[in-house]
Amino acid sequence: YPLRMPSVFALLVCFVAYISSKLNWKNILQIRSSYTFWCCILILPIFICFSELERLYDERSWEKVYRSRSKVGWVTLNNQYKYVYDLNSKNPKFLYNYGAELIIHGEFEKGIEVLCEAKTFLKTSDLFIHLGTAYEGLGKLNEAIQSYEMASNIIPHKFYPRYKLVYLYHQIGDTKKAIRLASELLKSPAKINSEIIVQIKSDMRAFIMKYKE
Numbered sequence: 001y002p003l004r005m006p007s008v009f010a011l012l013v014c015f016v017a018y019i020s021s022k023l024n025w026k027n028i029l030q031i032r033s034s035y036t037f038w039c040c041i042l043i044l045p046i047f048i049c050f051s052e053l054e055r056l057y058d059e060r061s062w063e064k065v066y067r068s069r070s071k072v073g074w075v076t077l078n079n080q081y082k083y084v085y086d087l088n089s090k091n092p093k094f095l096y097n098y099g100a101e102l103i104i105h106g107e108f109e110k111g112i113e114v115l116c117e118a119k120t121f122l123k124t125s126d127l128f129i130h131l132g133t134a135y136e137g138l139g140k141l142n143e144a145i146q147s148y149e150m151a152s153n154i155i156p157h158k159f160y161p162r163y164k165l166v167y168l169y170h171q172i173g174d175t176k177k178a179i180r181l182a183s184e185l186l187k188s189p190a191k192i193n194s195e196i197i198v199q200i201k202s203d204m205r206a207f208i209m210k211y212k213e
Contacts, residue, residue: 058087074105092121100130108134125155
């Protein structure tokens, strides 16, 4: 991801070129003259400055939309996200935020599309949880299972993706696997014994009692 930022890439090229210039003449990026070297030194900071200013402006436009999400309705907010999308289409944090908002508001297909773009740069447990929610909302249970399994693999101690998997395994007819996972959840220690964790374990007990042979 960092190498997709022009400023970082330019710095890397400059560094490689400088190191190469200290080696023998066969190196591809060898700097042969001090004139070329000093031109690069003078131009590079200007390029980096403009690149970073552009990136900061684009992120600022997204930040304004993000801060307004509690003040405007979804239709207005979605239009604002669409407006800043082109400016931030290579920013994985923006793509994750936009995709999550789409899914939260029930626009599953578009949310999946945006999160799959984010997945190119960024792979987090929360991203796959949102994908699982979207696929489940569309009735694509196998894809939902794959997403929740990925979320669980990234952070194995996380309760929510495994909780969702229990019911999905049951829905596709693999109740034995669902019961095994529910039993594992009951035995799993929680870092913080929150109300959500207490409710999840209560649901797992009820699930086991209902479906255990």
